[in-house]
Amino acid sequence: MINDDNIDIEEYTLIFKALAHPTRLTIAYNLMFKSECNVNRMSECLGISQPTVSQHLLILKNAKVLTSHRNGNQICYKVENPKVIKILKQLSE
Amino acid sequence: MINDDNIDIEEYTLIFKALAHPTRLTIAYNLMFKSECNVNRMSECLGISQPTVSQHLLILKNAKVLTSHRNGNQICYKVENPKVIKILKQLSE
């Protein structure tokens, strides 16, 4: 087996690591199909504390799975990375 | 955000967890495009001890990322899971 790096293993490892948790995969998957951005609502719907959700969101941001921007009082999280979008799309096809 | 489980979060979490390691992602990705099945060669090429490679292969098998069958003296590992194939294909497209 030859490890010819025609893909960026480290980059995808980071992405998969970010998606490799039920809470984070749920967040990312749902953000793909709904334009939801309220951290507190995520916290309520997932039944997980707000600080914990924020930590998961940070991991997703660091892996470039999510982007964020402030919208008034709230932070809006989105899936914009085309590599991530391609992966997440496969899950329901 | 509503968590309408139209995908199996646990199943994909397991898959992503398996792929979320540089060694395992390299193995899975390469097995997609080459029909390589020799554990010792993987060990040599990756520069990782054979027991460690075997442990990674077990994780990949448990996540149903890889299948295996004996071929004489050796064990042949393959990517056959269509869900995994769809995901891995996206990485180089």
Next chain:
DNA sequence: TATAAATATTCTAATATTCGAATATATTAA
């Protein structure tokens, strides 16, 4: 059967991840 080759398992120390409690920061509105 005995030996070699290929692969798997067990064990353990080092490191990483996970969660929520407590707290901090940032923004909006009174």
Next chain:
DNA sequence: TTAATATATTCGAATATTAGAATATTTATA
């Protein structure tokens, strides 16, 4: 400016992951 709301950060205990050394198992062949 103050209070309320939304989000982020820090910390520590519990748990999980990682790697390789040592060993075991399985198969092929002499």
